Amino acid sequence: MSSKRVPRYLEKLTPAPEAVRIVASRVKPVSETCELPVWEAVGRVLAEDVRAPHDFPPRPRAAYDGYAIRSSDTPGRLRVIGEATIGNIDVKYRVEPGTAVYVSTGAYLPEGADTVIPEEAVKREGDYIVVDKQFPPGKNYDPVGAYARRGQLLLPRGYVLTMLDVAGLLDVAVTRVKVYRPVTVGIIATGTELFEPSDPAEAEERILRGEVAETTAKLVEWAIEKYTPWALVAERVLLPDNVDTIAWYLTRQMRGLDLVILTGGTGPSDVDPFYQLAEKLGGEVLFRGLFVKGGRPTSAMLLPEGPLVIALSGHPVSALHGFIRLVYHVLKHMGSVRRAAEPPLQAVAELAGDIRAKRPQPVKVRLYRENGMLYAEPLSLERQQSSVIVSNVEADGIAVVENRQYSRGERVPVMVYREPEERGSGGSPG
Numbered sequence: 401m402s403s404k405r406v407p408r409y410l411e412k413l414t415p416a417p418e419a420v421r422i423v424a425s426r427v428k429p430v431s432e433t434c435e436l437p438v439w440e441a442v443g444r445v446l447a448e449d450v451r452a453p454h455d456f457p458p459r460p461r462a463a464y465d466g467y468a469i470r471s472s473d474t475p476g477r478l479r480v481i482g483e484a485t486i487g488n489i490d491v492k493y494r495v496e497p498g499t500a501v502y503v504s505t506g507a508y509l510p511e512g513a514d515t516v517i518p519e520e521a522v523k524r525e526g527d528y529i530v531v532d533k534q535f536p537p538g539k540n541y542d543p544v545g546a547y548a549r550r551g552q553l554l555l556p557r558g559y560v561l562t563m564l565d566v567a568g569l570l571d572v573a574v575t576r577v578k579v580y581r582p583v584t585v586g587i588i589a590t591g592t593e594l595f596e597p598s599d600p601a602e603a604e605e606r607i608l609r610g611e612v613a614e615t616t617a618k619l620v621e622w623a624i625e626k627y628t629p630w631a632l633v634a635e636r637v638l639l640p641d642n643v644d645t646i647a648w649y650l651t652r653q654m655r656g657l658d659l660v661i662l663t664g665g666t667g668p669s670d671v672d673p674f675y676q677l678a679e680k681l682g683g684e685v686l687f688r689g690l691f692v693k694g695g696r697p698t699s700a701m702l703l704p705e706g707p708l709v710i711a712l713s714g715h716p717v718s719a720l721h722g723f724i725r726l727v728y729h730v731l732k733h734m735g736s737v738r739r740a741a742e743p744p745l746q747a748v749a750e751l752a753g754d755i756r757a758k759r760p761q762p763v764k765v766r767l768y769r770e771n772g773m774l775y776a777e778p779l780s781l782e783r784q785q786s787s788v789i790v791s792n793v794e795a796d797g798i799a800v801v802e803n804r805q806y807s808r809g810e811r812v813p814v815m816v817y818r819e820p821e822e823r824g825s826g827g828s829p830g
Contacts, residue, residue, distance in 0.1 A: 406678040409668045410689035410697060416725035416760065419687050420733070423700060423726075426686060427708050429736040430658065432581040438569050441561050443629025444579035445735050450555040452548035456572040461542045462503040467522060467529055468513035469500045471537040477530050484510055500529055509541055516540035548572045558738030560630060582632035583734045585624060586654040586707070589617035590665040590673055591714060592640040614638050616663040616719045620712065623723045627744045630735040631659075641671040647680055651706060658734055660707045661727065664714030666697035674699055674711045683709065691803075693761035694786060695722040708734075715786040717798065721762040724800055724815065745800055745813035749776035755799075755806040763812075764795035767820035776814055796820060 414422070433447040462468065462484075469478060478500040482493040486506035493501045495512035503509065503516060514537040522529040548554065554574065555565060561577065569577075594614040597603035603613060621633050634657055639645050646662075654660050665673040674697075678685050683701035690698040695718040699711045710727060712719040724744050732740060752775045755763055764784055765776035776799050778784075783791035796818040806812065 406675050406683075406685055407688045408675045412687075413689045413691040413696065414687040415691045419690060419698075419700070419726055420729045422686050423708065423730050424733045426684075426702060427730075427734060429734050430580050430583055431736075433578050434581065435576055435578050438561075438566050438575055438577050441577050441579050442563050442566060443741065444561055444577075444582070445630045445737050446555055446557050446559050446561060447578045447580045447736070448557050449553055450569065450574060450577055452550055452552045452554055452572055452574070454548075454573055455545035455550050456547045457508070457542055457544060460509040460544060461546075462505055462507045462509060462516050462540070463542055464516055464518045464540045465504050466502075466516050466518040466540065467500040468495055468503045468509050468516050468541075469531075469535070470495055470497060470512060471515045471535050471539075473498060474517075474531045474535045475533050477525075477528055480527050480529060484508060514538065556738070558736055560737060560739065560741040562741050580630070580736050582630055583628075583659065583731055584634045584657045585631050585731075586634055586649075586657045586660040587617045587621055587636040587663065588646060588649060588654075588660060589614050589636070589638045589663045590641055590646060591638075592642075592671070594638055594664075596638055616712075616714055616716045617661075619716050620661055620663060620719055620723060620727075623720060623744065624727075624731070627728060627740075627742060628731045628735070629741065630737060631731050641665060641673060643673050643676045643680060646673050647677055650677065650703060650709065651681065655706050657707045659730070660709050662709065662711040663719055664712075666699055666711040666713060674701075677701075677709075681706075690722070690725065691759060692721060692725060693757070693759040694718040695725070696759075698722045698726060700726075713786075716789060717762055717764070717792065718786050720798065720815075721800070724762070725760070744815050747774060747797070747814045747816050748811050749774040749797075749799065749814045751775075751799075751806055751808055751810050751812055752777040754778075754808055755801055755812075757801045757803050757806070759803045761801060761803075763799040763801055764791060765797050765799045765814065766794070767796035767814070767816065767818070768823050769820045770822075770824040774814075774820060776812060 481499045483502035484491040484507040485504045491510045493510045501510045515535050593612050595611050597613045624631050678701050683703050686700040688699045695713045701709050712722040764779045768775050797814045797816040799812045799814050
C-alpha cells in the first residue's frame with residue numbers, strides 16, 4: 401500500500417507540458433531492439449543511425465532517356481549499336497568512336513561513354529542519330545556517389561520510418577534497419593452504463609432507454625493507430641465500474657504492458673475507479689488533473705511492478721484532447737521517438753471567428769478552403785459542450801487553443817478529420 405494519500409478530488413491542476421515532464425522523469429523508454437527488412441519497418445522507430453552502405457550509384461547512371469556517346473564525336477552522325485535499360489547491370493556494349501548506345505533513365509552507362517544526349521536533342525535516321533551541336537563531357541548522367549556516399553547519414557536514430565523513407569533507402573540499397581520494439585498499450589473503457597454496439601436495432605433501443613454506446617476507447621485506439629504507429633494496442637476491453645474487476649485486469653491481464661489507458665472513471669464520485677484503484681493497488685499518483693478544459697480530470701499513476709496508467713475523460717473529444725496534449729507526447733518518450741511521422745495537429749488554419757479560452761481546450765471547427773487558405777470557423781458555444789457529442793458530426797476538425805483570447809484572423813493548430821469544404825476560387829485541380 402502506498403504511504404502517500406491518494407487525492408480523491410482535483411486539488412491541483414497540472415499544466416500538460418509539466419505532466420509530460422513528470423511522466424518522462426519516472427518512466428523509461430523502451431530499449432529492446434530488432435532488425436527488420438526496411439519494407440516491414442514502416443511506422444517503427446529507428447534504434448540506430450541509418451548510413452549508406454555503398455557509394456550510390458556504384459556506376460555512372462543516365463539521368464535522361466537518350467543516347468550515351470563520346471563527347472568528342474559531336475557534332476556528327478553516330479551508329480546506334482544497342483541499348484541499355486534500367487535494371488540491366490551487365491551492359492554488353494562499349495561505346496567506340498562513331499557509335500552510340502540508347503539508354504533509359506536510371507540505366508548504367510556503357511563503358512566508353514562520357515555524356516548523354518537527351519532523346520529529343522537528336523534526329524534519328526534508321527540505325528543512326530544525327531547530332532547537330534557539340535556536347536561537353538559529363539552531361540545528363542549521375543556520377544558514382546551522386547546520390548549517397550558510403551557512410552553518409554541518411555536517417556538518424558529516433559526517427560519514425562515512413563513509406564517515402566523506405567523508397568529512398570531502397571533506392572540506395574539499404575535493405576535492413578534496426579528498430580525499437582513497439583510500445584505496448586492496453587485500453588480499458590470503464591462505465592456500467594456503457595455497452596458495445598453490435599446489432600443496429602438493439603443498439604438504437606438501448607441508447608433510447610438511456611444506455612451509452614462505447615466510443616471513447618475506440619476513438620483513443622484509432623488515434624494511437626493513426627498517429628503513433630510505433631505503439632501497439634494489445635488489448636481493448638469494456639469493464640463496469642467495479643474496482644476489483646479493473647484491478648484484476650491491471651495486475652493480471654495487462655500487467656506486462658507498458659501503458660494502460662482508462663477512459664472514464666476519473667472523477668471523485670463513489671463509482672469513479674481511478675483514485676480507488678490507486679489506493680487499492682498502492683499506485684504512485686504522478687498527477688491528478690490537468691489544467692485544461694476538456695479532459696480536466698486526466699490523471700496518471702505508476703503501479704508497483706506494473707504499467708503506467710493514464711486515465712482520460714469518458715467524453716470522446718475530451719479524451720482526444722488528453723491524447724493530443726498528453727498521451728501522444730508520453731508515447732513519443734516511451735518509444736524513444738525524436739521525430740514522429742505525422743503529428744495529430746498537422747494543419748494551421750486562420751480563425752473565421754473569435755475564441756475566448758480560460759484554459760487550454762479543444763474547439764470544434766468547420767473547415768473550409770478559400771483562395772488557397774485554410775479557415776477554421778468555430779461552432780457555437782452551445783455546440784461545444786462536451787455533453788453535446790452529436791455536434792462532432794457538424795465539425796470538420798478540432799482547433800487546439802491555449803488559455804487566452806483569440807481573434808478572427810489568428811492562426812491556430814488544427815486536427816483535421818474531414819476534408820475542408822472548397823469555397824471561392826480555391827478549388828482543387830481537375
